[in-house]
Amino acid sequence: MSGGVLAATSSGGAHLGIFGQDPWWLIIIKTVVIFVFLMLTTILMIWAERRIIGRMQQRPGPNRVGPFGMAQGLADGVKLMLKEDLIPALVDKPLYILAPLVSTIPAFLSFAVIPVGPVVSIFGHRTPLQITDLPVAVLFILAMASIGVYGIVLAGWSSQSPYPLLGALRSAAQVISYEVAMGLSLAAVFLYAGSLSTSEIVTAQSKLWYALPLFPSFIMYLVSMIGETNRAPFDLPEAESELVAGFHTEYASIKFAMFFLAEYVNMTTVSALAVTLFLGGWHAPWPLSTFDHGVLNTGWWPVLWFLGKVFILLFGFIWLRGTLPRLRYDQFMALGWKVLIPASLVWIMIVAAFRELTNEGRTRLQTLIYVGIPLALVVLVASFFTEKSDDEPDDSLEPPSGGYPMPVLTDPEATATLEVSRD
Amino acid sequence: MGDGQATREVVAATSGIHASDMVLNIGPQHPATHGVLRLALTLDGERIVRADPIVGYMHRGAEKLFEARDYRQIIVLANRHDWLSAFSNELGVCLAVERMLGMEVPVRAVWARTLLAELNRVLNHLMFLGSYPIELGAITPIFYAFREREILQAVMEEISGGRMHYMFNRVGGLKEDLPAGWYDRAGEAIETVRRRVRADIDALVRGNEIFRARTRGVGALTSTQIEQYGVSGPIARASGVDFDLRRDEPYLAYGEIPADLLRIVTRTEGDCLARFECLLDQVYVSLDVAEHCIDRLRSLPVGPINVRLPKVVKAPEGATYAWTENPLGINGYYLVSRGEKTPWRLKLRTASFNNVQVLSELLPGTLIADMVAILGSMFFVVGDIDK
Numbered sequence: 001m002s003g004g005v006l007a008a009t010s011s012g013g014a015h016l017g018i019f020g021q022d023p024w025w026l027i028i029i030k031t032v033v034i035f036v037f038l039m040l041t042t043i044l045m046i047w048a049e050r051r052i053i054g055r056m057q058q059r060p061g062p063n064r065v066g067p068f069g070m071a072q073g074l075a076d077g078v079k080l081m082l083k084e085d086l087i088p089a090l091v092d093k094p095l096y097i098l099a100p101l102v103s104t105i106p107a108f109l110s111f112a113v114i115p116v117g118p119v120v121s122i123f124g125h126r127t128p129l130q131i132t133d134l135p136v137a138v139l140f141i142l143a144m145a146s147i148g149v150y151g152i153v154l155a156g157w158s159s160q161s162p163y164p165l166l167g168a169l170r171s172a173a174q175v176i177s178y179e180v181a182m183g184l185s186l187a188a189v190f191l192y193a194g195s196l197s198t199s200e201i202v203t204a205q206s207k208l209w210y211a212l213p214l215f216p217s218f219i220m221y222l223v224s225m226i227g228e229t230n231r232a233p234f235d236l237p238e239a240e241s242e243l244v245a246g247f248h249t250e251y252a253s254i255k256f257a258m259f260f261l262a263e264y265v266n267m268t269t270v271s272a273l274a275v276t277l278f279l280g281g282w283h284a285p286w287p288l289s290t291f292d293h294g295v296l297n298t299g300w301w302p303v304l305w306f307l308g309k310v311f312i313l314l315f316g317f318i319w320l321r322g323t324l325p326r327l328r329y330d331q332f333m334a335l336g337w338k339v340l341i342p343a344s345l346v347w348i349m350i351v352a353a354f355r356e357l358t359n360e361g362r363t364r365l366q367t368l369i370y371v372g373i374p375l376a377l378v379v380l381v382a383s384f385f386t387e388k389s390d391d392e393p394d395d396s397l398e399p400p401s402g403g404y405p406m407p408v409l410t411d412p413e414a415t416a417t418l419e420v421s422r423d
Numbered sequence: 424m425g426d427g428q429a430t431r432e433v434v435a436a437t438s439g440i441h442a443s444d445m446v447l448n449i450g451p452q453h454p455a456t457h458g459v460l461r462l463a464l465t466l467d468g469e470r471i472v473r474a475d476p477i478v479g480y481m482h483r484g485a486e487k488l489f490e491a492r493d494y495r496q497i498i499v500l501a502n503r504h505d506w507l508s509a510f511s512n513e514l515g516v517c518l519a520v521e522r523m524l525g526m527e528v529p530v531r532a533v534w535a536r537t538l539l540a541e542l543n544r545v546l547n548h549l550m551f552l553g554s555y556p557i558e559l560g561a562i563t564p565i566f567y568a569f570r571e572r573e574i575l576q577a578v579m580e581e582i583s584g585g586r587m588h589y590m591f592n593r594v595g596g597l598k599e600d601l602p603a604g605w606y607d608r609a610g611e612a613i614e615t616v617r618r619r620v621r622a623d624i625d626a627l628v629r630g631n632e633i634f635r636a637r638t639r640g641v642g643a644l645t646s647t648q649i650e651q652y653g654v655s656g657p658i659a660r661a662s663g664v665d666f667d668l669r670r671d672e673p674y675l676a677y678g679e680i681p682a683d684l685l686r687i688v689t690r691t692e693g694d695c696l697a698r699f700e701c702l703l704d705q706v707y708v709s710l711d712v713a714e715h716c717i718d719r720l721r722s723l724p725v726g727p728i729n730v731r732l733p734k735v736v737k738a739p740e741g742a743t744y745a746w747t748e749n750p751l752g753i754n755g756y757y758l759v760s761r762g763e764k765t766p767w768r769l770k771l772r773t774a775s776f777n778n779v780q781v782l783s784e785l786l787p788g789t790l791i792a793d794m795v796a797i798l799g800s801m802f803f804v805v806g807d808i809d810k
Contacts, residue, residue, distance in 0.1 A: 166447075
């Protein structure tokens with residue numbers, strides 16, 4: 001609907017119709033470039049993470065391999081590949097081998113629908129800088145993320161060892177919860193853009209990045225994206241001081257490297273998604289975007305802005321890791337279910353009401369009054385109720401099963417009474 | 424297939440109600456045990472049903488070795504059982520032997536020992552202030568803590584040549600006099616450490632929301648439990664057991680230090696946060712006391728710092744018990760002599776050994792993540808447990 005209208009007004013935006021018309025060699029070039037980009041980003045990230053955290057911790061970090069130690073990631077990768085590929089005797093072999101693949105491949109696939117830039121000309125072909133786009137591209141990314149979790153869960157299960165099992169359990173619950181929070185935080189973007197296609201969402205942000213009007217959604221997405229990628233302070237599945245290495249404790253060599261790779265590629269992907277949905281995608285930041293009637297938003301320039309934004313977010317990941325302790329499992333679940341999801345729901349209601357009233361042609365003042373007064377009432381009533389409940393002891397802090405979603409087990413005592421009554 | 428069989432054996436949690444419990448060995452090699460403490464945990468999901476600390480992987484026969492070494496050689500063994508409080512360990516042996524010999528230690532040695540014992544306490548506490556956040560997933564504070572340790576270690580190294588095992592105590596005093604200008608450098612080090620601990624470790628860790636959420640109300644010990652298990656040191660004081668040998672049975676020069684400097688840090692909550700805060704505030708107190716000792720040492724007249732010993736030191740027949748407030752708690756040496764040049768028996772009472780006993784009562788009912796928080800807040804050294 002509005003996507004098409006907005007696309008027409010933007011500078012060099014792409015319609016969905018432009019996708020799927022690339023010749024085969026162009027598709028291969030794009031795919032290989034994205035693959036190489038993700039691999040290089042991973043290698044660079046490993047180095048950058050260790051250097052930056054090193055600087056934060058008053059030490060130099062790796063500086064031996066290559067200039068400023070930049071080849072450290074490469075050296076680590078080579079080392080891992082040359083190591084003995086050990087498979088413990090007790091593991092469930094097919095799943096054990098499958099798990100790293102299931103973890104890594106979807107991480108790469110998601111990036112196929114991320115728009116890196118507008119339509120450019122490659123060897124005379126006009127083509128968007130994006131492998132492909134779908135009418136439901138964002139759902140595709142969420143689906144890929146969900147499949148990636150299977151890798152972690154299967155790795156934990158097939159390892160047949162307590163630490164990986166606990167890591168897998170945590171991961172399963174964590175990702176299920178945060179998938180919901182993430183999906184809800186994105187819903188507001190869909191309402192605004194009127195589309196699930198990444199390129200159209202980027203096009204719709206040519207005037208105003210969604211991070212500003214949808215600031216709460218942006219914050220909720222940032223929190224759930226860290227939860228989704230199992231990074232500190234939400235790195236519960238591999239919590240080193242608790243679970244040794246969590247789900248990949250029993251993995252070595254190239255299989256371990258693939259989990260490692262998946263984690264870093266996922267970080268890049270969720271950062272790229274944040275850029276696409278909230279930070280204007282490849283659009284130049286404000287003062288630059290006005291320069292010479294938006295010339296910096298055309299041609300190959302946008303790739304620079306896109307990468308810049310992604311790397312800023314990736315720096316955020318590193319910064320958090322260097323600063324914060326790890327949350328406890330049940331606290332993390334409480335944050336997801338009791339804070340992020342309810343807040344998202346309320347926020348989506350507000351956004352939806354705003355959109356509906358604006359579409360009906362109300363003035364801004366009317367909209368504010370219609371949405372604001374009921375909202376104020378709701379907040380008032382809610383605060384009244386929460387104040388009341390504060391006085392009572394809060395039993396919810398100690399869930400009976402330690403916060404796990406547990407199947408309902410038949411109570412042995414209940415069974416006993418049943419038998420007695422049958423007698 | 425064999426794989427399926429293994430599934431049922433290893434994780435027998437799938438067969439309905441009669442699921443067997445999962446037994447998880449934390450240690451002897453695990454990142455959270457700082458050495459070789461082993462905890463056999465019985466788990467229900469992530470909740471701990473039963474916890475058994477299994478000790479002895481680092482037993483080095485220290486007490487037996489004491490019986491085959493003369494009193495000078497014992498010191499080098501004694502300073503190793505708790506490698507983070509080497510100076511305080513040496514001190515206990517020396518105090519016991521000096522008491523048996525009826526030896527009068529020069530006043531400068533007394534004050535210098537007090538000063539070094541307090542610096543050693545700060546070194547010890549800084550280690551735990553850094554390692555505890557690591558247990559909770561914060562990887563940075565330990566580097567700040569080690570930076571401060573480095574400053575103090577440089578000062579200690581200057582006088583003794585050692586960075587951990589100082590071997591600076593002798594029966595009758597200290598090994599040698601303090602170098603010229605050392606007071607100034609020590610004073611500067613204390614000033615720097617105090618400022619940076621406040622700015623970095625205190626500000627970064629103590630107020631952190633996640634840190635507080637992880638530690639407040641977790642692993643609370645009651646004062647009754649403390650007394651039942653003989654828990655001592657900062658852990659006991661965090662539960663409101665206001666007992667500190669430096670004040671309650673002063674040794675060295677502690678009796679002469681004004682009470683407003685030698686504040687005994689206590690909390691009443693008894694949880695992990697209280698234990699951490701006790702440790703952190705204790706650092707400031709120790710730095711103040713150390714500074715006071717430097718001032719006193721400056722004002723003391725020139726004099727000897729040790730007593731010249733005979734070629735063979737023989738403690739007279741009898742027994743004595745010397746105990747000191749070590750950084751981790753009460754450290755005691757029960758010395759029995761039959762007039763030989765070696766002790767007939769030297770019984771060691773270490774703080775960590777008693778302190779970890781309470782774990783089996785504290786852990787059941789908590790989550791694995793809490794277990795790590797509690798274990799870290801018990802501030803133990805495995806060598807001090809196993810001896």
